[in-house]
Amino acid sequence: MQSEMRKLLQAVRDGEVSVDDALLQIKTQPFVDLGFARVDLHRRVRQGSAEVIYGASKTPDQIRAIVQTMLDNAQDRVIITRMSPAAAEELRESFALHYWPEARFALVGDLPEADGIGTVVVAAAGTSDLPVAEEAALTAEALGNRVTRVYDVGVAGLHRLLAEKERIMTASVIVAVAGMEGALASVVGGLADCPVIAVPTSVGYGASFGGLSALLAMLNSCASGVSVVNIDNGFGAGYLAGMINHMEAKK
Amino acid sequence: MQSEMRKLLQAVRDGEVSVDDALLQIKTQPFVDLGFARVDLHRRVRQGSAEVIYGASKTPDQIRAIVQTMLDNAQDRVIITRMSPAAAEELRESFALHYWPEARFALVGDLPEADGIGTVVVAAAGTSDLPVAEEAALTAEALGNRVTRVYDVGVAGLHRLLAEKERIMTASVIVAVAGMEGALASVVGGLADCPVIAVPTSVGYGASFGGLSALLAMLNSCASGVSVVNIDNGFGAGYLAGMINHMEAKK
Amino acid sequence: MQSEMRKLLQAVRDGEVSVDDALLQIKTQPFVDLGFARVDLHRRVRQGSAEVIYGASKTPDQIRAIVQTMLDNAQDRVIITRMSPAAAEELRESFALHYWPEARFALVGDLPEADGIGTVVVAAAGTSDLPVAEEAALTAEALGNRVTRVYDVGVAGLHRLLAEKERIMTASVIVAVAGMEGALASVVGGLADCPVIAVPTSVGYGASFGGLSALLAMLNSCASGVSVVNIDNGFGAGYLAGMINHMEAKK
Amino acid sequence: MQSEMRKLLQAVRDGEVSVDDALLQIKTQPFVDLGFARVDLHRRVRQGSAEVIYGASKTPDQIRAIVQTMLDNAQDRVIITRMSPAAAEELRESFALHYWPEARFALVGDLPEADGIGTVVVAAAGTSDLPVAEEAALTAEALGNRVTRVYDVGVAGLHRLLAEKERIMTASVIVAVAGMEGALASVVGGLADCPVIAVPTSVGYGASFGGLSALLAMLNSCASGVSVVNIDNGFGAGYLAGMINHMEAKK
């Protein structure tokens, strides 16, 4: 890929290819085809952040190849989500890898400085919601956000949540993580005056139906400013929170 | 029916029927068969409250026949739920009828004195939930309970609910009525130390799926002491609340 | 209410009530109880925007009373959603009311100047999605945002959407409105580098199941930066879009 | 925590902190933050019973830490639900632990004297429902209730249930546990004149859909006085039964 790019740029320099044509070529082939995956190299420019690898359904070898392709193309930080400890162990031999087993979250490269508008608060209802909450928090941190964790603040013990009222009311963006009845999103949404990203989790049993109950409750929230991502999608919430928390830098 | 009973008792007096046989007969035919319905006359003795007529699927004539049979058999108070204003108008010609149109609730006879353990609090999340909440409140009142209404206290404006904290914490039983995300039950359940009967309502749109979201949320409540009745079943909640509020009188 | 507030403030001035106590009182009773509703007067301070009235289940008289209470308490702009044309007609007699029948959206007071970070783009897949899209667009405008409408850009005719690529790639926030298969959110999410708020609509038939298909598709979007609100909830999306578009002003 | 409380109280004694401020502090921090969990110490006062640990998703070490914190704070009895036999084995080394493997239920401390209004009857439809029924029965016993077990009384063999009619008709509260078609709740609800708490179980196959059929049937019960808790939630039912059975003591 690099050599192809070099050839292209040399051709531009030599006047064999016009600037416009070169631009077009760059724009329409901004990926490396590894056979099993097409690694997006221009995404950072296009979308303002590095490619993220969904590790759940990939072998360590596949992940290694994608990471290596990225590093070869000048990306200095790669996020890998839902990676098993075993895969992390293997990859550690090839890269400087940080790994958080509870969240099954890995980072090649170092955490960046936090530089967003304010603080992203990640609130979680119960102890069992922590893996998802941590995936959200680590994603936001890996994308350059200051993150405050407010855990075990389920609405059935309202005083625990009210004790954190200050942090909630001064947050820039809030990620509200809850399973079972998913009421945390509505209560937090009512207290806060910032966007709230609700993450239903599959925590629960019986009529929680794998997170469906929490999902429906969050979608029906009567609090304004609340939107919802997929069940257990901590990454998606952390990513969006980071994006919102960097709104001012965009202009 | 009355004449049959009289004949039976005379037969007992005359020694033609043994006391035991008479008892058996009384126990196994404790209803009047009107053809379209079997009116239960012993329920008051057996279950401690008057028969209740579910008015939704009955003609005014059918309701009148059932009410008359009850009054003829020494019941002094009859509840009719889900009755249309038109039907109420018709029945008013035959009986002294109280009718609450918002709750579609009627009472033949007068409201009794309140005599339970304490106060039944009926809390409702939004204005649209009032018909169901009123059905619950009126049912409890018709069964002899003191009722306090706490309306428009949805969790998205938590300060409205917290302003009623005193009433909630001193209630004997609470009926929590909410549609949409149904979070009121969990928050009230966490604040109170008494039984909470959650009533999901069909209020909402889209992913509320006719009350399913609120129902599931309430079933998944992580607060202890919360149980759930059918969607929009204000009567069932008021009835159960009244039953619990009269526990001490039972011994 | 006003007189109560005046009395309180005079008591403060007279030293009868401490500043702290006064503050506490203000904080804990920030609403007027109209019986059928508790009108929130502090929400603007607390959450940065005016109270919004959900008109669908309220009578014109109820809406009038709430609007009047707000105007009496120094709010200069009131949004009413899901209001029927008949109700709008009635309210017009009492207030200077703007009404958009397609979106069933009303505004008492004038549209404010747009002052957010950038432009909110509202994209809609088909003609039938317009009522929901307009509710989103009008909400955002009523909350002070510049809005660009990009309609009839369903993914089955991709060139229609690509023709609007420029607007999509320079948006500050995007609201993507679609029924049926709901694919617009994913495609827009892949093109844009800003937050995308997906609104599933109940447009469709058969296996669209009242918007369920679009909702599920949007929740499963593999594009990053996408979150979802309830089916047909144009208001919620417009409100959140406006909130995100005003992030920079918050600090 | 204890030392902090002591310091606070000394400050009160020394006049450094006013009684009101102390009260406030006590009220707003009534928990110990263990990092992974916030242990509620005031719940007993607030809600009339000890904290209960949901053991399913916690490690033995986490459970041990929470139990120890409670014992250190003057709680003399701790309930642990859904704890594996292996975890019970480990905890036994640290505490005097009672463990019932079928119900996966543990108690640190001894069963209290029964002192409620009357008897809690736990009725179960089939042999497979026993783990849930036992969780309900043990919970009620651990909270000071006299419990009568009536097992294998499914409605398909009605004479088995009718043979227990006496116990059912004299119960103070009934917990009705059933999977499959869940009809036990309705039949028991029709026989009894006390509150019936229905617990659907996930027992069954095919169209039982993990307890959904029993849940729906119970919610639709046409018997008055029946309310429902989550599928397999024996604890919730036992807890609520105990609460209702102690109504008279509350005044």
Next chain:
Amino acid sequence: MQSEMRKLLQAVRDGEVSVDDALLQIKTQPFVDLGFARVDLHRRVRQGSAEVIYGASKTPDQIRAIVQTMLDNAQDRVIITRMSPAAAEELRESFALHYWPEARFALVGDLPEADGIGTVVVAAAGTSDLPVAEEAALTAEALGNRVTRVYDVGVAGLHRLLAEKERIMTASVIVAVAGMEGALASVVGGLADCPVIAVPTSVGYGASFGGLSALLAMLNSCASGVSVVNIDNGFGAGYLAGMINHMEAKK
């Protein structure tokens, strides 16, 4: 059609068509094609009963044409289900029609003598279930069965059902009709020693989900000998009951 058949038979008599070929022709075209419907004339021979017309989606003219075709082809009795009163009124001008408005059931021709094995019992849980129950009862009667109706015997008032124990235990086949929790099928199935055909009805509200709850409960019945037909399918149950009640005549 008749002339075609006559021609065919004459051809057989004249030796122009072999018996085998004639048989084949008869077997493979046993219907009259009316354009909008293919009227089955051999069904009586093939399946032992007359064709039944599902009236719900047909115009009076279409129904008339089908009935006439049948009468022309020697069928002396035609059942029409789900026919509106208006359509019945129109058809009455053409045929000797019996019509039962509650069940929306019509019969051209007279009810036959009852001649099955024994008695078909149709049991219904509530007053609202009567239309479906009557459809079942009338169908069975129209197919030559003695039918006993046992109505308003829902399980929540068990004594009403037990008062009919004798009839239930001596039935040949039982049709059990119930909405809401559908428990009647299980209790009847446990009492009886004959086949029980369960008919869920769409009676109920909220979590009855249009009969789904009753349907699931009936499918999960733990009583042996119970099978289920579609929601509100009184005809199907009555037809099958009649078929079973005529088993002995078949040999």
Next chain:
Amino acid sequence: MQSEMRKLLQAVRDGEVSVDDALLQIKTQPFVDLGFARVDLHRRVRQGSAEVIYGASKTPDQIRAIVQTMLDNAQDRVIITRMSPAAAEELRESFALHYWPEARFALVGDLPEADGIGTVVVAAAGTSDLPVAEEAALTAEALGNRVTRVYDVGVAGLHRLLAEKERIMTASVIVAVAGMEGALASVVGGLADCPVIAVPTSVGYGASFGGLSALLAMLNSCASGVSVVNIDNGFGAGYLAGMINHMEAKK
């Protein structure tokens, strides 16, 4: 139990207990309470067949105790369904046990002579449906029915089914077993003129949703005479088929 019964009968003989009282006692305690189960001993008289043990959720010891109690009480044949091979191996040490591993079906005692009205046909759509089909066939055989198996006759290869048309058209009762689209029941129901008991199976993948698709298709069958049992409930179908096939003997 036996001794109790003997004592009772001696008391009758000696005139100490009246015949009526004895009858009552027999009727109301017709089971042995083993603690974990109440073994029904009168069912044979009451329902015309032996008790059946659902083996899936019982230990070999529990099964052994129930079987022994039955044999001690003069039952000469016991059916055990859904029993694992390992449990069968253990029980073989105590009883003369027949075991069919594919159907996980066991019989203590010998298969009876077949003596019903005619032949029960068990038809199965595919090879994967055989375990359920065999459970149905063996159940019918164990209850004294002649059974014909017609397997691998799914409707997508209609000629396979039509090749068995003769058997289907002369059957007394048919059990139709199918997963996936479940169309076999409708096609067989259209060909046959006897009751058809449809058994949906959980065979399939994707949108078969564990048998739900087949279940719904069968419930919607437009063929008359078809009823449905639970998913994979071969036993229930075989039991009901046997009951119907013995109708004539009942009178």
Next chain:
Amino acid sequence: MQSEMRKLLQAVRDGEVSVDDALLQIKTQPFVDLGFARVDLHRRVRQGSAEVIYGASKTPDQIRAIVQTMLDNAQDRVIITRMSPAAAEELRESFALHYWPEARFALVGDLPEADGIGTVVVAAAGTSDLPVAEEAALTAEALGNRVTRVYDVGVAGLHRLLAEKERIMTASVIVAVAGMEGALASVVGGLADCPVIAVPTSVGYGASFGGLSALLAMLNSCASGVSVVNIDNGFGAGYLAGMINHMEAKK
């Protein structure tokens, strides 16, 4: 639009715009923006057939504007689906319109000559399925296909379907339309050796759940060569059938 295109082409002729630029312009703006809709004019070239108007949610004025735009742009035939008779009446004043009320299908212009590979067979299970079947048949005819209708051939009367075996086995493509259990698709799929497009309909009641049962059954068809479109989507099936029936012409 036409003038714009003319200007563009003149500019090309005059050398003011290069051929490539012109091509690009043509490719990227192939629609007329009517405000409420973007009319696609290049679709015929791009996809081989005229634009189709989904009439259900459009006013007669909107439909007229779109039709006119198309006719102005050299399209000689416009299909309008799901149009009400009233709208058809209005449009008839402006255009030469064919309208089939049962199928709510309209055609501006004349039916073309049929010129595909062979015959498209549209098979429908019952009389109630005809509106959907006709929508499919008319769509295929309007797109130039010879269509054979085979109606009222539901599988419960298999001989009706087998009587049409010849037509089915010689079809080029088959559209199989059925509600309720949807078995027609599987049986036809087993008989035919051509592509079968299955259309579930919302015909039925109870557990047909608005066509869900038929949809699931068709998706689970064990016959090869069967694919499925949305419930009631006769247009989609007819369109695809026509596309397949014109495969040979494409090369």
Next chain:
Amino acid sequence: MQSEMRKLLQAVRDGEVSVDDALLQIKTQPFVDLGFARVDLHRRVRQGSAEVIYGASKTPDQIRAIVQTMLDNAQDRVIITRMSPAAAEELRESFALHYWPEARFALVGDLPEADGIGTVVVAAAGTSDLPVAEEAALTAEALGNRVTRVYDVGVAGLHRLLAEKERIMTASVIVAVAGMEGALASVVGGLADCPVIAVPTSVGYGASFGGLSALLAMLNSCASGVSVVNIDNGFGAGYLAGMINHMEAKK
């Protein structure tokens, strides 16, 4: 079987059996009954392709017997789908077997020459969809089609898909494989002018509900020419694609 066929043909030759009778016999028994399966030998003639074995629920021995029967009856190519690697290993000892482990797809015999109308394009959204995509591609190749694979072209990175626009627009038939939101089918359907067969996959988590979200989205596709097969049914899509791609050869 072969000997039976020989006997039959000899009888024809000897004039003992008429040609017509022989034809009939051949037509009505075109399978070998192996006990556990009826092997269809005439399908190739009847449906234009070899029998396919669904390997998932069969033992290696069963598969071997079916394959052997087919080879014995002059079939030169047998497809086995969903076969485990272990079973493949065993069968390799008996037959010349090609096996693709990712797709769990086997072929006895060699891949045929490709001879259809054009090229079948198999497009897949993500890496995790490859097993299903490969099953589709290999099936099409085994049935004599030229196949182009276009993988990892999910719509969230639209440029990846647009880079393959050429292949998509020149395809003869397209199989679109996607999990999660399933939007690929709509976007491809909008770009292409050939039939698109959509295959939802069970790839995803949370609200993907095992492929349900993708399935619903695909059924609701607003692109014309799209039809859908069961979740993960790569074989069905490849088979149908091959059938469509051979349309011209049929005449």
